[in-house]
Amino acid sequence: MQVLLLKEPRDGASGPDPYIKELASHGLSATLIPVLSFKFVSLNTLSDKLFQPEKHGGLIFTSPRAVEAVKICLEAEERREEWDRSVKEKWNAKSVYVVGKATAALVRNLGLNPLGEDTGTAEILSRVIIEREDTNIPPLFFPCGSIKREVLPSALRENGMPLETLTVYQTAEHPDLDKNLKNYFTVQGIPASIAFFSPSGVKFCIEAVRRLSGEHLTQIKFAAIGPTTQDAITAEGLCVSCTAEKPTAEHLAAAIAKALQGKPTARC
Template structure:
């Protein structure tokens, strides 16, 4: 798809993104930057908080690549847990040697953000363009068979079962380990209240996960009141869109791929004045 920028066609509007700012980047968050190119003023509000767990067990597995057929990462948080596990391990000086053993296997990822973090650890990711766990599972099934050692899947406490189910139904051995727990951000209610008080009802609100829909929607409905129907709701992808529709929300746009560029283009198209 050709992504075009046409700032003149969009009146300055407020856009609310229900996600945490990307850490470790210089300058504005990529989503804010891309939306600004369309003349849109974006604000980020963190929805989720994370607690890392089982890092000692995770570390042991990471330094035993010979026991697994490859790795699967479907979220940046799992890669963050991996980085912490490596840095805390008494064997961390051996990582350069160990990572080459992992690179001799398949390192599967969903999305460019996760792929980038995996690359930062010296690993070579596959599947960054898959976009969803559903599509990634198809890639894995095309490449693997039941004779491989178990694929190792570090994941969060709230995970969809699509990928594990697809692999197990097709005889692909899989070993999962919960390495982070997801909860509602403690300041979510306060931050949303302050945003609506200071900036009013935004032209568009985008959700970035089914958990975000679960934790935010009631508050957003209350704060928007009778203006709720005026908001154009966006989703980062089909899984989140499904969760929104299940709650009765009309989804105005769902990003073709989970990238800042694709989401910004979709929101901008949604907010363009309709020609008569």
């Protein structure tokens, strides 16, 4: 059976995408179509703040793209040596919070020690931060995207936690998305399952999926990487056949495999 993954390829990786690999282990054939494109912004400001750890109480990363922005700053200004020599340890003396294993892995590549990789959502991470941190610390620094949800910033500020955000990348629809979707449905036909990985992915794809699926739309098992994406799908009036218990390739593949075996817990 065919599974359509509406997501970007894993950054800088060789070999198969982990989601394609995990689905294959369940006997499922998956195709990946990139949904989003990104433009990095405010990198000079980001670089300045990265090299002033004494002005902040810690770091927060909720997406791999924000970590990539940091990497670009270090490489572009050839400041990696200074970072490795002293700056990263000053950050490690504070707390570096992350959501998800993919983001945590990239943070480790910067020489930082991530906390919270098993939280899975920004909502859960915000509770961890509130429990761990005092409100009298310098502001936590949160590099983020242009369409970030306000769950984490709102929760922290409501609990008196100082926070400084900086938009370091802008998100838009991938320029080839509509063409790639049309080509997929023309060649592969209707997939058994379609997996969404973000509310913005739902926003950019849903009308094309409706149009290309036609009367077969209700036959598709829709899958979500997490509860926020699940809510975005149900808001469009579609049933979610499965949601990953944790936002990992293993958990999503297992959930999709179970749903395709006729054991879903549909949420409409």
